[in-house]
Amino acid sequence: MPIDLSGRVAIVTGAGGGLGRAHALLLGKRGAKVLVNDLGGARDGSGGDGTMAEAVVEDIRRAGGEAIANGASVTDVDQVQAMVDQAMTAWGSVDILVNNAGILRDRTFAKQDLFDFRTVIEVHLMGSVNCTKAVWGIMTAQNRGRIMMTTSSSGLYGNFGQAQYGAAKMGLVGLMKTLSQEGRKYDIRVNCLAPSAATRMTEDIMDEAQLAALDPASVSPAMLALVCDDAPSGVILCAGAGSVEAAHVTLTRGIHVGDGEDAPERVLAGLDRIVDRGGEMVPPTGLEQSLYELSRVPGLMAAAANG
Template sequence: MGLDFSDKVAIVTGAGGGLGREHALALARRGAKVLVNDPGGAVDGQGNSSAAEKVVREIEALGGTAMASHASVTDWAAVQAMVAQVIEHWGQVDVLVNNAGTLRDKSFAKMELDDFRAVLEVHLMGSVHCCKAVWPFMQAAHYGRILVTTSSSGLFGNFGQSNYAAAKMALVGLMQTLALEGAKYNIHVNALAPTAATRMTDGLMAPEMLRALRPELVSPALLALVHESAPTRTILCAGAGSFEASHITMTRGVHLSADNIALDDMDLHLSQQWTELTDRRDDIVPDNGFVQGDLEIRKAQQKLH
């Protein structure tokens, strides 16, 4: 039967094609009313098209309910108007899927700063705008499910994508903090790192790889992350029918006592203990940013006793 979204209203950005289209269709098939957002255009954000309307017609052909928005997620006023449109027509917003993206790949040495900023504006600030616009409505309803789209490029790095990787890892930090701040309002926030063949990967993969990486194989992860039963603060990787969880961990590390080691010698001792410092046995996934300081203070205190 699948997960039920029959009483939910969803906004999906960048939903005119690729992953966003599949996310919008999947939500609509499960019964959600869907605002399909896409300004249209090419991968680099240039040009215009009626992509959003086409997806709306697909959803309506399935018997679903949808409407289109051409707002650019980089335009705060336009994003506010988009959310107001949803509230006016459907009275609520339960799910936000931040999927809009752009690519301007080039090695860091050759990349223009304008191309760096442009990618940050779409991925990071676009998600910030959308989260900020829906946040008060989700707080008032004491319910919300928000997804940001991260990437293995951000989590692990990728040659030629310093701008994209920086934006995608920034979204993980945004997700971690919004999940903490949203907890008392039943707002769950998660991150999805998809591997899928879309317009952004055209010409980069062999035909058999393209078939294995069909974008519709990622959408089950999306549904699980924005359903009422969804977890929060999860980084889920998905592609080709496989699903993995990614974690930002911290090792137990070492403590160098300033009482026993001169400050001028501490860097040498640190280098000498690098293997122990980076040993991942018993590493932890911190609950929040205070865990690092707490661990360091406790280790220092233990040395005093």
Template sequence: MSKIDFTGRVAIVTGAGGGLGREHALALARRGARVLVNDLGGTVDGSGGSVSAAQAVVDEIRAAGGEAIANGASVTDAAAVQAMVQQALDAWGRVDVLVNNAGILRDKSFAKMDPADFRLVLEVHLMGAMHCTQAVWPHMVAQKYGRVVFTTSSSGLYGNFGQSNYGAAKMALVGLMQTLSLEGQKHGIHVNCLAPTAATRMTQDLFPAGMLDAFGPAAVVPAMLVLAAEQAPTRTVLCAGAGSFEAAHVTLTHGVHIGAGADAPEQLAARLAEATDRHGEQVPGSGAAQGANEMALAAAPRTA
């Protein structure tokens, strides 16, 4: 079993002033990475800001003998994100790992959701991750190496009451990962998603008191390290919590061919259980696989 080592690598971790991000930054530094610690320093809902949270993590890393610098940019500010990446390049000459961890919550049932709160959560989670990834992408392409980790969530993968904005943003990150993993493959860039279950400042009220220790953010870190390592997979959604790890997949069933006749809606309704039967389902290599499957079904000989 080879040790996962980041010696000589440069990592950027967003939202790293506390919780999961802090644990990610500390773990990368312990394993040899030079780390830019980004954190706006705001509250859980995204208001306010101070670089002090990021600087505190930098101080921890330096006290342990590592190299780190602090950054207080908002990931929603594209120009500030570009400057953040340039800060890492000026300090260390490269960026090898990007962990998109920054996030906020504006929970409310959909019927009561303010569109501004919906939009802001998308801006931070989705557009923030896009800004950061787009800023590092050309440098990773040029060096023929990169590791990008998006932080998704079970709320996006499977839904969660009161989190329509958060769930939409988190599932969108899976879609972004799916395409970027394909586009990055020839450049040595691996792109993955981490779906953590952890008691952090944003989620600690959701856990029974007796389970807080088991679901500490440090228990998620091994999954991040695997997804960011030189030996990392690509196009993987890895779930982690309390020391357990699973993978999530978007699958495609074998399906049925009905045709486009006038009674196709009624036929589909009658055969819906067959269309949704998961026996023999696949994980497509790309979006084109859906069309290929439908073409094969359409071309197959019909039996009376």
């Protein structure tokens, strides 16, 4: 059956162009009422222009949808709260949050100014925290919510010159994994999307044919699947050029080296077996790593069971 978001209220940050615009348009097309947030800044986050968000709102309205614009900076807690209040005043609920706002200030770590490093962390990671915190109470009270974080292959796998960006994006995975557990009893489902898309963020590093194939609109179907009523939770999807994949943080079978004097040498000597991915697993929670490791200690779990 088609995904129908009629009656749902969605907030999309960084929705004035690129991926955010594509997300907002698809949400509106599928029936959601959309608050289109965008500071309207440059790619590095400087400046601000509310006309970008307004233009997307007009596109949604022309297509028969309902939308309002907002120019809050996701780094400003008070502005974020006012944004959420705006949606609540207009429509009475917030059902979907798509954390998409971001900036780029690429430099190698050696040349990276720490102010710029912190700024990228503040926008991507703390901006998502600020927005999620502002809607969390609403979603727990209504016993329903869908939240999507925008991660990146730069965080999952690394990318030269993007230490700060990668750190922020991987931080969002950890945030998502924990919130997906904490939100379970309230039917708040939290996921991550790692997009590959032609946006202002990528226009300088790809050729025209690649940019044409990486239409942001080809990413948005994965977004919709992650925020709809039947969405999963705790999932990392990767999407681009019409393809969708899943990323996992896995745990190999490893080896038990004990805690003797030669344990460091045994780790080094056993690295090939430790990193061997045969039989690797995806622990459902962080605790599972500890439980698995304890299970390798000779006699320990049996003694605990008997005690």
